[in-house]
Amino acid sequence: MIDQIKRGDTVITSGGIIGEVNKVDEANAQFIIEIAPKVEIKVLRSAISEVLNKETQKVAAKPIERGKIEKSDKKNKNQPPEEKSSFGDPFVCGIFGVVSSGDSVIPTLLTGLQKLEYRGYDSSGIAIINNEGEIEVKKSEGKVKRLYEVVDESKMSHSTVGIAHTRWATHGVPGLKNAHPIHTNNVVVAHNGIIENYNLLKKGLEERGMLFHTDTDTEIIPNMLTLYLDEGLSPVDSLFKCLNNLNGSFALVLLFAEYPDALFVAKRNLPLAIGYNCNTVFAASDSNALSAFVERISYLEDGDIAVIKSSGVSIYNNGTQVKRNIENSSPSNFLISKNGYPSFMLKEIFEQPRALNKTINQFYEQYKEVNKKLFSELSYITIVGCGSSYFAGLIAKYWLESVAQVRVYLEISSEFRYSNVKLEEGSIGLFISQSGETADTIEALRYAKSQKQTIISITNTFNSSIEKISDIVLHTLAGPEIGVASTKTFSAQLATLACFAVELGKIKGILGGERIKQLSSAINSIPEYVEHVLNVMKIQHISGSILEHNNVILIGRGSSYGVAMEGALKIKELSYINTIGIAAGEMKHGSIALIDSTVLVIAIIPYESLFFKTLSNIQEIIARKGKVIAFSDKQGAPFLRGVCADVVQLPDTDNFISPVIYSVAMQFLAYFTAAKKGLDADCPRNLAKSVTVE
Structure with missing residues (x-):
């Protein structure tokens, strides 16, 4: 029966993904299927669990484990390999630094950035000190794979010390101009956080003749350090004096041109870890990301400044040398892979x-x-x-x-x-x-x-x-x-x-x-019910309805109100469609004025004590020409069919756990809405994984 699959058929994978067959590759027993506009995946013949032909007749096929699919797009030869890693503390940006006893640090810096990319992807960059004692910086817009290409094309010098950064913009628009690392002739810095008194400090530095070439708050730091170095202060003393002038939270990695064998780091309120492996020492904003590189790790405390060399690390706090505990680092067991x-x-x-x-x-x-x-x-x-x-x-x-x-x-x-x-x-x-x-x-x-x-x-x-x-x-x-x-x-x-x-x-x-x-x-029983939701294929189908509307409202009562709020957040952040969550009973207190034939309402309405009250709200919306799609269960669905434009039936559960089940359905809905728009669900615009600035 599986041999009947042909181009144009709609197929369903054992992972619950629906797509249309665009190409049949008989030689390799696989198909290219499109799951959204311009989004294709390669599926093995054995991964097709069902076929829905034009007469909507289902044809059984051999099931396999979920996830046995591969991307159809060929990798760019310059794109870095996907490697093992463990992710821990997510930040607005990612910073990484390396000092080695002889090997070039550039490949390690790029690999480190790849592990940090999901916490900042507006731009990225690396900086080294070359054999002439000069600071050399390379930057790129967008994802880290572009930086690989820039570095490869420019043939950066061999260096045993370097820093790297992925950015999510807080001060200054995204772009090469504001990408990190930021430098003067003798200092270069990569920075996480925000300097709150940036404007005041910038004015003072400009009055002393310092020039600014970016719109970032970070540029305060190399400019101020340059002044203190010119006054004859050491890098450590310059850093202490500089950091005492800064209001805000930060984690920094820095290079000084006159100290080509050392990496300098400092922190206040944002995490920074140092990792050790033989004659190579690392610093990063993600301690778990270091686990792929290091055998031992230590965590800096607020106010710490560290001077890192391949031969050892010196840590200072309030002008006094201090020690920090060094722990064994467990190797990462996680894959940075889409499987x-x-x-x-x-x-x-x-x-x-x-x-x-x-x-x-x-x-x-x-x-x-x-x-x-x-x-x-x-x-x-x-x-x-x-x-x-x-x-x-x-x-x-x-x-x-x-x-x-x-x-x-x-x-x-x-x-x-x-x-x-x-x-x-x-x-x-x-x-x-x-x-x-x-x-x-x-x-x-x-x-x-x-x-x-x-x-x-x-x-x-x-x-x-x-x-x-x-x-x-x-x-x-x-x-x-x-x-x-x-x-x-x-x-x-x-x-x-x-x-x-x-x-x-x-x-x-x-x-x-x-x-x-x-x-x-x-x-x-929650895991079992979630497994069931992941096979409700109608969710993928109705995501197309959202694309037909510029305004979407999600409603719910009781704990379903929280699901509506979270679902609205997911849809707006992934698809960029204006979406709001409202308590169903609040619609009549103002928001119903928004309802007309152009507005889509998604109702979270499991069959429980408040079911018929929410049903009344749905009928009020429909009376005003609003279109309603309901997410309910086996008990609730019969009351909604014939009333709503469409009904997605989820499994019957104890009402106590229904928010978990319905939240997963909203995630699925938001994902496929974004995919059908051709958007990158992993990296929505203007967003970072976590926000560590106020």
């Missing part, structure tokens, strides 16, 4: 069942160490987060208030830290950050800690800044997430929060034994 998927995001969506299973199992191991007395008399809890983490907190608010009867105050990190609200001593603050490095969340956490709150954090990253200042840490085990849009880390946050809510309800005596058993069983 045949057309994008990291799609791969990570399909990795969710395993990630959720690991996270749920690990929660109970971690929770054994928690002092349960903290929760027995708890009356309220404050949840703080940004972006997707905030929406995870919004869903958790409904869970905690319903099953643990704990009042939840939900706060946006960037607002909470400036609120000046007096918090009750000994109460609990729950801070959510997938990276553990989100600047606003860190500052909000410090504010809560200053008021003697007990801090619980949920993060996907070990050894993060947030972990180090929290009282209790609950790690999600989603694994490395390369795509900028949060997928498996978001669902892992929800799984952790669901477990936490049930445990809290148990400790406070709110939940009876039978309900505890029901909820625990439901949580343990």
Whole structure:
């Protein structure tokens, strides 16, 4: 039957991906299928699970493991190989530095940048000191593979010391002019963070005759250092004096032309690690990315300045030489590979069942160490987060208030830290950050800690800044997430929060034994239900409906409101379509004025106690000529068919866990909407994986 496949047929892979056959390669027993405009994948004959011919007759085919697909595009010969790596602390930008005893560092710098690329991709660059003692800099716009080509074409000099940077713009528009590293004739720097008093410092430097050639705040640093060097100060003394003038958070790697055998680094509030391997020493903003290169690792502390040579490292703080612990570094077990998927995001969506299973199992191991007395008399809890983490907190608010009867105050990190609200001593603050490095969340956490709150954090990253200042840490085990849009880390946050809510309800005596058993069983079944969602192929089909509209609204009630907010964020950040999330009951209080025949409404409406109230809201929208697509379940779908323009049926679940299931469906919907527009889902414009600037 499989031999009947021909060009133009619609096929379904065992991974649940639908596409139209563009080419049949009989010699190699494979097909080229198009899953979205200009997005093609190569599929082995054995990877086709179903065929949908023009008469819509399904033809069975041999199933195989999900993911056995390969990209059809041939790699550029200059494109770097995909290598093993582990990703940890994500930042706005990535910085990397290397000192060797003799080998050229240029290949290592480029490989290091490749590992850091997903945290900044507006531009990238490297800098070395050549044999003539001159600073040599090469930059490129866009992704790191272009920098490979620039370096290859320019034939950069051999050098044993160098720095590198990937950028996500904060000061100055993206482009070569503002790409890092930034330099004068004798100093070059790559910088993460923001200098808050940039304008004041720039004015003072200009008055002293210093010239500025970029729009970046970073250029303050090499200019100021140049002045201090001209005054006769050493590099270390110049750095101390310079950094004392800077307001803000930063991590720096620097080269001084007169010191061609040394790399200089400094940090304040942003992570920076040093890695050791025989006669080569590394510095990077991602400690886990170093694991592919090093055997031992140390973490710098705020105010540290380090002078790194191949022979050793000297660290100073407040003018005094200090030592930092050196730990063994575990080799990375993760692959920076799409494993045949057309994008990291799609791969990570399909990795969710395993990630959720690991996270749920690990929660109970971690929770054994928690002092349960903290929760027995708890009356309220404050949840703080940004972006997707905030929406995870919004869903958790409904869970905690319903099953643990704990009042939840939900706060946006960037607002909470400036609120000046007096918090009750000994109460609990729950801070959510997938990276553990989100600047606003860190500052909000410090504010809560200053008021003697007990801090619980949920993060996907070990050894993060947030972990180090929290009282209790609950790690999600989603694994490395390369795509900028949060997928498996978001669902892992929800799984952790669901477990936490049930445990809290148990400790406070709110939940009876039978309900505890029901909820625990439901949580343990989440991976299985997510697996089911990943095979709901209609989600890919209806993504085309979104492309027909310039304005999209997602609605939901109760915990489904949080799903609507997160789904709206996913669609807007990936497809650039104006999309908003609204509580279904709030439509009539103003937002219904937006409804006409040009607006698409997506309703998150599982069959539960609020189902018919949301159905009434849907009917109000339809009465005003709005188009509605509903996401529901087997029980709810019959009430929606004939009312809505389309219905996507998801599996019946315990309503407690439905937000996890429906969130995955929204991720799928957002991904295929972007793919059909021909957009890069891994690297949406203007976004970075995590934001460590305020």
